[in-house]
Amino acid sequence: MGQHGFVNWFLDDLAAKAAERERLGLTRRLVARQNEDLLDLAGNDYLGLTNRPEVIFGATSAARTYGGGAGASRLVTGTLPIHDQLEGALAGLLQADSALAFSTGYHANLGAVTALSDADTLIVSDAHVHASLIDAARLSRAQVAVARHNDTADVERILGSRTQPKAMILVESIYSVLGDAAPLVELDEIARRHSSILLIDEAHGLGVAGDHGQGLTASLGLSRAEYVITTVTLSKSLAAQGGAVLGHPAVREQLVNTARPFIYDTGLAPAAAGAALAAISALNRDPSMVARVRANAATLAEACGVEPPAGAVLSIPMPGPREALAAVAVCAEHGIRIGCFRPPSTPDGISRLRITAHAHHTPDEIARATKVLSEITR
């Protein structure tokens, strides 16, 4: 096949794949946000901090001080004082002994898993973990076993028959799609019994779990155990961009020296670090935000006829992808933005509405939302 023939084949192949997605109702489209008047029940800015003046000021003043970017990888010249400040503030908030910032939460998961496991490790991954942990496990060269979702007996069974000298359990504290919490106390016991690392992704727990938003791991007193590693994103409750790995200082040292997504990546942009730092200060000053987001989540859950969620994420199963899209459209007509997940983005193949609660929504806004939600979920 000449180059011309190859290009035709290549484009025909992509067109066939696109047509198949369209036929299944699974085409994804990028749509720039337009109508800022919509009440947002879809985003992950759980504490409503993205547009707060002090967070924007944190971003702009960091950019003014340090520039638009870090300019190099952290181990070259890209470590800035604001990275040290951010890592200190994160370790304080999550009650961990050290923190290391990454340029995204995705990188944090890739870095933590690959730097702490190898071909002598068995990774036991919950069936619902985020794509970044799945990719991390694939990259790690470890043997990977998938445990049924939130099934501690399955985790125990897999670890009980392991042949590898090392093990690592991968879970989320609060799951991003179903919004349910991991049984962390039991998992901690299992990790101890089986001499395993327990890696907990707090992407959806930080800012919404624990009495002051410290996340589920810290609120259960697990964050300082040497074998517990916590990862976070700065892009949800902390209203910025970036990620971090938290744990024992020896873990941080290992990551600085061996985590390729840290070493071969430009340091976190100053504006993102500044925004996240300001968000942490706002949360520390006003921890009542956490109770507000949880109360709004409980009210929205009642309207949808589901149990109150563990964090801010409500998951409503729908008959299929088209019904889910139709519900999103009805909400938009009423000035409300909700999200939906369709296969292949759902861990169980079921199309779901994804509705998120936020701390800053007023009682009037919540009342408007509950009226529409109870209609579309009836």
Ligand SMILES: Cc1ncc(COP(=O)(O)O)c(C=O)c1O
């Ligand atoms: C559970 C979970 N982990 C990790 C990530 C990745 O974080 P980031 O968007 O900062 O890359 C996300 C979301 O995006 C997430 O939901």
